[in-house]
């Protein structure tokens with residue numbers, strides 16, 4: 593599931609293959625932008641803001657959001673494209689393809705950040721601001737922690753996996769009021785540390801143990817033993833978002 597770290601890593605990977613190169617093909621398979629052709633222009637930058645991705649090419653900026661199932665792939669010309677492909681960019685022998693992207697638009701580069709102006713501090717941004725993130729988190733103390741962490745206007749980059757993991761390491765239930773968090777600065781620092789540690793790998797790890805099956809504290813572990821106390825991890829998928837928690841370690 594793409595969270596802020598995945599988008600950061602995707603931007604870095606796209607940048608490594610495309611930045612400084614001239615596009616030799618630009619095929620946008622979204623009706624509204626189907627006539628846009630950026631071939632002949634140089635890719636200047638690929639960057640993430642929270643879970644939003646921008647590829648800046650000349651005067652244009654390709655903005656995408658992967659939501660639950662979208663992805664970008666990059667590789668050689670043989671890289672497969674099909675009906676799920678929304679955009680194909682080529683630069684010589686390199687091909688990048690955006691697949692199942694629910695948001696894909698071509699923006700004016702000078703104003704591309706308007707679409708992310710509503711976001712709170714970007715956990716992986718150069719301008720990450722923990723004080724502001726902590727203040728945002730506490731602005732509505734009665735909100736459930738999970739809801740506040742997932743609100744991209746509070747801080748940008750957390751998705752379902754980190755949300756559940758952060759609740760676990762804080763010792764709080766996802767449904768507990770965020771006002772009950774004793775040290776919000778510590779919580780946002782943990783969020784930053786978790787995403788930062790994972791920004792350059794695809795296999796997310798929050799426990800510090802990167803061996804298969806040991807990478808996460810609670811997410812995806814319904815019914816399995818808590819790594820701290822052994823109690824069975826609880827799961828609730830009935831709401832808008834999934835919740836995993838240890839009934840002993842989290843209050």
Ligand SMILES: [Zn+2]
Nearest residue numbers: 818821838841
């Ligand atoms: Zn436990």
